[in-house]
Amino acid sequence: MEENRSYTTEEVSKLLRVSKLTVYDLINKGELPAYQVGRQKRIDAVDLEQYISRSKNIKSHKPLNRENRQDHKLEPSLQDAVIISGQDVTLDILANYLQKEGFKSLRDYNGSLNSLISMYNGKCTIVSTHLFDGDTNEYNLPFIKKILTGRSYIVIRLVSRWAGFYVKSGNPKNIKTWEDLSRPDIKIVNREKGAGARVLLDEQIRIRNMSPKAIQGYHNEESNHLSVATAVAQGLADVGVGIEKEAKIVNVDFIPLIQEHYDLVILKSDEQESLIQTMHKILNSTEFKNKISCIEGYDTTRTGSVIFETL
Structure with a gap:
């Protein structure tokens, strides 16, 4: 080395x-x-x-290597930890609150789709997801129901937020719609496979019968919203898909296109009951909601609401 x-x-x-x-x-x-x-x-x-x-x-x-364990469960040193998978800053805040309640909390920075797959394999405790399904025009549940088939779980709303385009200040190329991405004078920067923003883009171009081959920069990938916004700010791309908050950090314009739901998924079991009750307590507390509301671009109207629960 x-x-x-x-x-x-x-x-x-x-x-x-x-x-x-x-x-x-x-x-x-x-x-x-x-x-x-x-x-x-x-x-x-x-x-x-x-x-x-x-x-x-x-x-x-x-x-150290326990990757080939057949039961695909968490490694022994992590068995007592709450693994929160996802990339948003609200999850860091949630992890701190769980720590205060006595839960050892660790963060895993996977995208939404990969996080759900990890949960199916028993490798994380709480998954955040913002996955748009173009056939139902619905967020999260279509993916959760398919991936976590055979599992018992609860889905709780964390926040709602706007997703849309990052464009250069003043939007010099007048980019407004998903169809604009296929224009020959437009180059995009994409997210990695499995990220919620990548799924949103892929679903939008699929339901419009657009081809990724017609989109310049489709295979240029970044691993988070901030990197996408920065690439646009630096002129490496004309447009990228992300959430509103990062646009203000790097001084690019944001064009809102869809209000997405950012939800939490927790597997249900007797061992998880205490965690689920604590999550309800935290997410529905005025203190937690006020802290999230201070972050521009987040709507906490339904924070803490149970969106779906299996029997």
Whole structure:
């Protein structure tokens, strides 16, 4: 390893052959030093090397690689932790409230679709999702019902928010509709596969019988809303899909197109009952709603409402 370089949590997970959740757990325990760059944690190569050396010298150290366990459950060190999967800042606030209530909370920064798949495989506790279904014009439930088939779960509203286009200040290319994305003079920046914004774009072009091949930049991907907005601000693309909040951070214009519902999914079981009750308490508290309302672009009118629940 090069001592002057650093790694993302994803790169470390691949090097150690463990899940990203294990890496986050090691960071939270103080066993693996890390620092924040924007919304991303990084680990210096020298610190990773030292961690590996320490691990080799501990005779009782158990093998790190448990990825091939047949039951697909959380690793033992994470069994007592609440794993919250998703990328929005409201989830960081929720994690802090759960910590105060006595729940060990860890964050996993997966997109909505990948988060649901992880939940199906038993690898996370709370999933946030904003997945638009073009056939029903509905958010989340069509995907949740299909992916979590055979599971018992509850869906609770976190927030509603506007999704739309990031465009350069003044919108010089007059981009207003989904159809505009196929114009020859327009280049987009996309989100990664599995992200809610990527699903929204894919569904909108599908129901309009548009081809991704006709959209310049369709395969240029960024991993979060802020990176998409920044790419537009820097002139690397003319337009990207995201939420309102990030537009103000990097000074691009925002064109609202659809109000999306950002919901939380929790699997139901006797062991999860205390967590579910605590979630109801937090999400319906005036203090929590006021804190979220301070973030521009979020609607808390139905925060804490049960959207769907299996028997």
